[in-house]
Amino acid sequence: MDSIPRYLIYILLIFFIFFPIIYLFASVLFPNFQLTSLYSLSDYITFSFNSRIIEILFRTILMAAFTSVIAGSIGLALAILLEYTNLSHRKLFNFLLFIPFLIPSYIFTFSWMGFLGKRGTFTDIVFQNIPLDIYNPFAVVLFLSLSYFPIVMFIISLGLKNVDSNLISSARMSNRKGLIRKILLPLIRPHLLIACFFVFVLTISEYTVPAFLRVNVYSSEVFAQLAAFYDLRRAIVLSLPLVALALLLCGSIQFYFRNKSFTTISSFSRKKEAFIFLSKHQKVFAYSFILLLLLFSLLIPIGILGVESEMNFFGAIGSAKNQIFNSISTSLLGALAVTFLGFFTSYFLKKSRSLISLISFPLAVSSPVIGISLINFYNGLPIPIYGTAWMIILSYLVKFLPFSILIFSSFFPQVSPSIEESARMSRSSFSKRIYRIVLPLVKGGFLSSFAIVFILCIGEVGVTQMVVPPGFQTISMRIETLMHYANYSYVASLSLFMMLIIFFVYLIYSWAYRKGE
Amino acid sequence: MSELIKLEAIKKDFNGKEVLKDASLEIKKGERFGIFGPSGCGKTTLLRIIAGLEKSDAGKVFLRGKEVASEKMFALPEQRNISFVFQDLALWPHMSVKDHLDFVLSERIPEKERRKEMIEDILETVNLESKLDSKPEQLSGGEKQRLALARAMAQKSDIFLLDEPYSSFDLELKEEMQKLLLKMHKKYNLTTVYVTHDIFEILNFCSRVARMEDGRILEIKKPREILKKYVSRLIRSV
Numbered sequence: 001m002d003s004i005p006r007y008l009i010y011i012l013l014i015f016f017i018f019f020p021i022i023y024l025f026a027s028v029l030f031p032n033f034q035l036t037s038l039y040s041l042s043d044y045i046t047f048s049f050n051s052r053i054i055e056i057l058f059r060t061i062l063m064a065a066f067t068s069v070i071a072g073s074i075g076l077a078l079a080i081l082l083e084y085t086n087l088s089h090r091k092l093f094n095f096l097l098f099i100p101f102l103i104p105s106y107i108f109t110f111s112w113m114g115f116l117g118k119r120g121t122f123t124d125i126v127f128q129n130i131p132l133d134i135y136n137p138f139a140v141v142l143f144l145s146l147s148y149f150p151i152v153m154f155i156i157s158l159g160l161k162n163v164d165s166n167l168i169s170s171a172r173m174s175n176r177k178g179l180i181r182k183i184l185l186p187l188i189r190p191h192l193l194i195a196c197f198f199v200f201v202l203t204i205s206e207y208t209v210p211a212f213l214r215v216n217v218y219s220s221e222v223f224a225q226l227a228a229f230y231d232l233r234r235a236i237v238l239s240l241p242l243v244a245l246a247l248l249l250c251g252s253i254q255f256y257f258r259n260k261s262f263t264t265i266s267s268f269s270r271k272k273e274a275f276i277f278l279s280k281h282q283k284v285f286a287y288s289f290i291l292l293l294l295l296f297s298l299l300i301p302i303g304i305l306g307v308e309s310e311m312n313f314f315g316a317i318g319s320a321k322n323q324i325f326n327s328i329s330t331s332l333l334g335a336l337a338v339t340f341l342g343f344f345t346s347y348f349l350k351k352s353r354s355l356i357s358l359i360s361f362p363l364a365v366s367s368p369v370i371g372i373s374l375i376n377f378y379n380g381l382p383i384p385i386y387g388t389a390w391m392i393i394l395s396y397l398v399k400f401l402p403f404s405i406l407i408f409s410s411f412f413p414q415v416s417p418s419i420e421e422s423a424r425m426s427r428s429s430f431s432k433r434i435y436r437i438v439l440p441l442v443k444g445g446f447l448s449s450f451a452i453v454f455i456l457c458i459g460e461v462g463v464t465q466m467v468v469p470p471g472f473q474t475i476s477m478r479i480e481t482l483m484h485y486a487n488y489s490y491v492a493s494l495s496l497f498m499m500l501i502i503f504f505v506y507l508i509y510s511w512a513y514r515k516g517e
Numbered sequence: 518m519s520e521l522i523k524l525e526a527i528k529k530d531f532n533g534k535e536v537l538k539d540a541s542l543e544i545k546k547g548e549r550f551g552i553f554g555p556s557g558c559g560k561t562t563l564l565r566i567i568a569g570l571e572k573s574d575a576g577k578v579f580l581r582g583k584e585v586a587s588e589k590m591f592a593l594p595e596q597r598n599i600s601f602v603f604q605d606l607a608l609w610p611h612m613s614v615k616d617h618l619d620f621v622l623s624e625r626i627p628e629k630e631r632r633k634e635m636i637e638d639i640l641e642t643v644n645l646e647s648k649l650d651s652k653p654e655q656l657s658g659g660e661k662q663r664l665a666l667a668r669a670m671a672q673k674s675d676i677f678l679l680d681e682p683y684s685s686f687d688l689e690l691k692e693e694m695q696k697l698l699l700k701m702h703k704k705y706n707l708t709t710v711y712v713t714h715d716i717f718e719i720l721n722f723c724s725r726v727a728r729m730e731d732g733r734i735l736e737i738k739k740p741r742e743i744l745k746k747y748v749s750r751l752i753r754s755v
């Protein structure tokens with residue numbers, strides 16, 4: 001009987017995810033509900049969406065769309081090259097090319113600014129006579145694409161690994177040229193769509209990178225309403241288009257998946273063989289592409305951080321021992337909580353695509369707004385959560401649960417329903433079915449969700465700084481504080497250390513994933 | 518012989534399309550009952566309704582004389598104690614042959630040693646003793662089929678449902694599997710419901726057959742009588 005766990009999950013979702021945000025939106029948008037206001041709601045909306053705001057909104061959407069397309073194309077090309085071709089050292093490249101995602105995007109941009117920006121150590125030497133301006137929307141798109149392409153590569157690789165080899169072999173025999181376009185792409189479409197959607201929402205809610213590069217984006221406007229003008233109501237009103245957009249996109253993706261089968265996990269797993277054989281020239285081109293990407297997304301940023309750290313590692317780490325412990329513990333707990341809730345939510349809602357879309361709406365709610373909604377809700381509750389570090393875990397749940405659900409919802413459709421039905425026929429209990437049948441089959445999703453959410457949690461600043469209890473700081477908050485004081489040496493040292501922690505988790509993840517395979 | 522499975526006026530509709538129209542039948546204990554008909558006629562849906570994997574829109578299902586599905590109540594598949602062999606076999610890709618059986622047996626036999634003995638006994642019946650630690654991907658088509666039968670057998674149910682289990686096999690393998698199924702049927706005193714669109718499978722295995730078309734059960738007869746009609750229709754069409 002699975003009705004008890006099912007309803008328990010529904011209650012958790014409503015209580016943790018929906019209610020705080022809906023309560024805040026309702027209380028702010030309907031003045032008679034709680035707050036008083038000088039304007040009517042419609043006046044307020046008309047007043048808030050002036051031509052400048054609309055222009056910024058379109059610019060932000062355009063930037064997010066470009067970033068998705070660029071990161072999506074690079075990620076797709078890399079996934080196919082490293083999964084299906086006869087290139088050498090594919091495992092090593094796969095491993096190295098994921099590392100850029102381990103670098104939080106604001107640290108990535110910070111290090112590039114140390115190379116090409118105004119404070120750039122190398123600008124005077126390298127680009128003395130070249131007028132290079134990185135303070136524009138194109139640079140934001142470029143840096144974010146370089147930062148996010150690994151997540152696309154990663155998600156698509158998961159899909160490619162599960163494609164039944166017989167499907168590819170039959171395509172190779174009948175129409176070799178159409179293999180990628182006619183067979184592979186349609187089979188991995190859910191992975192590609194989900195990956196691009198990830199990049200889109202990550203870009204649209206990003207405000208630190210654009211702020212570094214002095215580009216005004218929509219999330220910065222929402223943040224400014226809260227941080228500079230203390231105008232919660234306008235911040236909420238301005239958040240509405242992003243919420244609507246995320247719901248629309250996520251709904252469209254889920255609707256598209258309806259009644260469609262894609263890659264399948266069957267009793268036959270794909271043999272690790274090359275299906276696409278590259279010629280010598282093609283190989284040279286592929287290697288150059290990979291090496292250039294590694295140079296721009298990994299070697300230069302890490303090199304700059306290394307130079308800027310001035311070898312102050314021990315001093316920087318010594319001064320941030322508590323923050324490091326706080327970050328690791330909250331991120332581990334957060335990733336575990338998000339992954340478990342994500343797993344069960346996707347499991348119970350695998351047939352309700354529309355509900356899954358609805359759960360994804362916090363993706364588009366700006367981080368400070370999520371923070372305020374949690375404070376607003378838990379402050380008034382008679383349970384001792386407000387003012388403790390549990391608020392941070394809750395904020396991770398709200399912010400990152402959609403990522404976990406999206407990862408799992410690309411895994412669950414791959415498991416044939418009859419595989420679980422056969423376990424039901426053998427009279428096994430719900431917990432046994434989950435533990436012995438379902439979990440092992442989607443363990444790749446479980447590990448991926450945990451690793452990705454951990455990486456996102458440890459680099460998170462936006463919500464954390466809103467809900468953090470007094471005297472509590474995380475490593476990313478410490479980095480941001482040090483940036484304000486222009487202590488670049490400590491910023492670089494701590495950033496490198498944070499990347500080391502993330503890298504360690506990534507190593508464990510890679511080992512566990514390979515072992516599982 | 519008393520009736521073990523009874524369906525009364527079963528109706529089922531998928532997205533506005535009626536796939537079962539007032540389907541009724543009775544299957545007696547120890548029978549080898551076949552459900553025969555062209556693809557899409559509703560035979561798999563009927564089997565899934567018996568198993569509880571699908572709910573009917575109307576009608577009643579009785580198992581072992583007890584009502585298990587009607588407008589008022591619905592017993593879940595795990596409460597019906599039925600063995601089911603799926604068309605795609607539905608083997609668990611991450612489990613070895615031994616683990617497949619152990620998973621099923623551990624539901625009712627807590628002692629590890631007893632389970633081990635039973636696993637050996639079942640695997641001997643289906644000739645898979647040497648593949649104890651193999652995973653499904655390491656087995657041949659016939660071995661996979663035998664594992665699916667062994668798993669269903671491990672459940673020790675008196676009702677055995679098979680959904681086109683040999684549709685992708687060659688003649689030789691089909692015959693081998695049907696012999697094995699007959700052996701199991703006798704040894705464990707089973708009541709078998711066998712769904713297929715292959716008249717020769719019906720002829721070789723079943724003692725009684727329901728012929729279905731377009732969601733309706735047209736007739737329930739002995740396999741030879743069904744074959745006669747089938748052959749004469751085939752000759753007419755030629």
